[in-house]
Amino acid sequence: xxxxxxxxxxxxxxxxxxxxxxxxxxxxxxxxxxxxxxxxxxxxxxxxxxxxxxxxxxxxxxxxxxxxxxxxxxxxxxxxxxxxxxxxxxxxxxxxxxxxxxxxxxxxxxxxxxxxxxxxxxxxxxxxxxxx
Amino acid sequence: xxxxxxxxxxxxxxxxxxxxxxxxxxxxxxxxxxxxxxxxxxxxxxxxxxxxxxxxxxxxxxxxxxxxxxxxxxxxxxxxxxxxxxxxxxxxxxxxxxxxxxxxxxxxxxxxxxxxxxxxxxxxxxxxxxxxxxxxxxxxxxxxxxxxxxxxxxxxxxxxxxxxxxxxxxxxxxxxxxxxxxxxxxxxxxxxxxxxxxxxxxxxxxxxxxxxxxxxxxxxxxxxxxxxxxxxxxxxxxxxxxxxxxxxxxxxxxxxxxxxxxxxxxxxxxxxxxxxxxxxxxxxx
Numbered sequence: 001x002x003x004x005x006x007x008x009x010x011x012x013x014x015x016x017x018x019x020x021x022x023x024x025x026x027x028x029x030x031x032x033x034x035x036x037x038x039x040x041x042x043x044x045x046x047x048x049x050x051x052x053x054x055x056x057x058x059x060x061x062x063x064x065x066x067x068x069x070x071x072x073x074x075x076x077x078x079x080x081x082x083x084x085x086x087x088x089x090x091x092x093x094x095x096x097x098x099x100x101x102x103x104x105x106x107x108x109x110x111x112x113x114x115x116x117x118x119x120x121x122x123x124x125x126x127x128x129x130x131x132x
Numbered sequence: 133x134x135x136x137x138x139x140x141x142x143x144x145x146x147x148x149x150x151x152x153x154x155x156x157x158x159x160x161x162x163x164x165x166x167x168x169x170x171x172x173x174x175x176x177x178x179x180x181x182x183x184x185x186x187x188x189x190x191x192x193x194x195x196x197x198x199x200x201x202x203x204x205x206x207x208x209x210x211x212x213x214x215x216x217x218x219x220x221x222x223x224x225x226x227x228x229x230x231x232x233x234x235x236x237x238x239x240x241x242x243x244x245x246x247x248x249x250x251x252x253x254x255x256x257x258x259x260x261x262x263x264x265x266x267x268x269x270x271x272x273x274x275x276x277x278x279x280x281x282x283x284x285x286x287x288x289x290x291x292x293x294x295x296x297x298x299x300x301x302x303x304x305x306x307x308x309x310x311x312x313x314x315x316x317x318x319x320x321x322x323x324x325x326x327x328x329x330x331x332x333x334x335x336x337x338x339x340x341x342x343x344x345x346x347x348x349x350x351x352x353x354x355x356x357x358x359x360x361x362x363x364x365x366x367x368x369x370x371x372x373x374x375x376x377x378x379x380x381x382x383x384x385x386x387x388x389x390x391x392x393x394x395x396x397x398x399x400x401x402x403x404x405x406x407x408x409x410x411x412x413x414x415x416x417x
Contacts, residue, residue: 018379031379033408065401067381075379077405105412107375 006043009092011036011101013083015117016060021074027110032080032117036102038092046085053129056082059098080114082129083122227310232317239296239309249319252293253326258334262290265301267328271321273301291327299323360390364410373415381406 018031039059045052057079064077108117118125229241236245244252265275275288287300287307300307305314306323313319359367365385368377384392384406392410395403409415 020378025378029375029378063401064405067383067402067405069380070377070382070385072382073378075381103408103412105409105414107414 007040008043009038009040009088009090010046011038011086011088012056013085014056014060014079015081015083015114016064016077017080017114019076019078020069021076023073025071025073030108030110030112032106032108032114033077034083034102034104034106034121035100037098037100038088038094039098040094049129053082063098081118082127083118083125084127230309230311232311232313232319237308237311237319239311244296250322252296253322255294256291256299256326256330258291258330259289259298263288264335265290265327265331267324267331271315271324273306273324273327275301291330299327301327361388363388364392364406367410371417372410373417376409376415379405380409 014035014037016033016035018033020027041052041055045055060077060079066074066076069075106117106121108120227240230239231237236243237249238244263275265273267273287302289298290301291299293299293308296309298309305312306320307313308319308323313323359371362370363386364380367389368374368380381402384395384403387395387406389410392403392406396407
């Protein structure tokens with residue numbers, strides 16, 4: 001899938017959403033996580049947006065475990081949006097499939113949608129991933 | 133006979149109705165006496181000998197019976213104003229024996245050299261109930277009070293000097309003892325700068341007092357002083373917003389912070405999530 005030639009390091013800003021399965025406690029907020037990762041991928045993969053989206057979604061799913069909270073509800077973190085992609089010119093080496101370099105949580109009202117988060121925190125959003 | 137009967141009944145009825153107010157009459161009488169006394173004592177020095185002997189007589193008459201005024205706000209209106217606003221107490225009148233000369237000042241006939249006067253100014257203390265004021269760059273004194281209560285021309289007792297006595301300020305004049313100092317006077321800047329320094333020191337002292345009062349007695353725990361040994365549950369209860377419990381992994385709730393960090397550093401995804409939730413400053417209380 002990933003062409004070993006023409007690999008470049010990219011920094012990608014991801015927006016993840018916490019989904020509570022079978023809630024037993026009334027929702028009082030919705031939590032999102034912004035995550036900035038470094039990843040080494042080929043240019044070809046990036047050009048094919050559909051493939052790139054599947055690749056990133058799988059990457060997130062493989063690295064986020066489903067776990068229970070203290071109320072007995074299951075917490076699932078899933079990819080909500082790719083906010084931005086930036087090619088890094090310098091050679092950065094890392095052994096892991098990707099390296100997370102920044103993370104912050106965004107607390108929103110319980111009925112907030114992904115668009116609400118984008119409008120509030122990324123009003124200059126341009127990277128199209130409508131398929132998600 | 134019938135008329136006389138009616139008259140007696142009317143007099144008795146009047147006396148009966150006035151009995152409950154008998155005490156009030158005596159208070160009113162004292163107030164009226166005090167008002168009269170104040171008016172007489174505040175009259176000019178040119179009062180005739182007859183008048184002054186009248187004052188003496190009235191003082192002699194009242195001296196043995198006049199009780200010490202109580203600390204509460206009672207008495208005549210002028211007494212009450214003095215109790216509420218002592219800064220407006222009696223102002224020394226300008227004395228012909230007070231004047232400024234090149235080598236010093238003479239106050240009530242007593243000469244103070246420039247150095248002596250400066251030394252006394254350095255020992256100036258603000259009046260305890262003096263209203264707040266500021267001195268601008270031009271040496272003008274501005275009071276921060278309601279002009280409806282303090283008329284503009286009323287001299288305000290602002291400070292006291294050892295030996296010399298009280299310092300009053302009016303709109304354009306400072307009265308030191310009996311010495312009137314105005315803006316054209318060489319002593320004006322000395323006195324205003326000293327007043328300014330005293331007022332600033334007072335404000336700074338009040339600020340420091342308020343700051344010391346506002347200081348929390350028990351500082352909040354930080355990661356440096358104890359979170360390592362606290363469990364995630366304890367940290368959330370004491371130092372984080374309760375809302376993060378919803379996304380916090382149950383298996384790390386009763387783990388110590390240092391153990392969560394270790395697990396996260398080893399690559400455990402759930403521990404990493406727990407670590408990130410505890411580290412994010414947005415959830416700190």
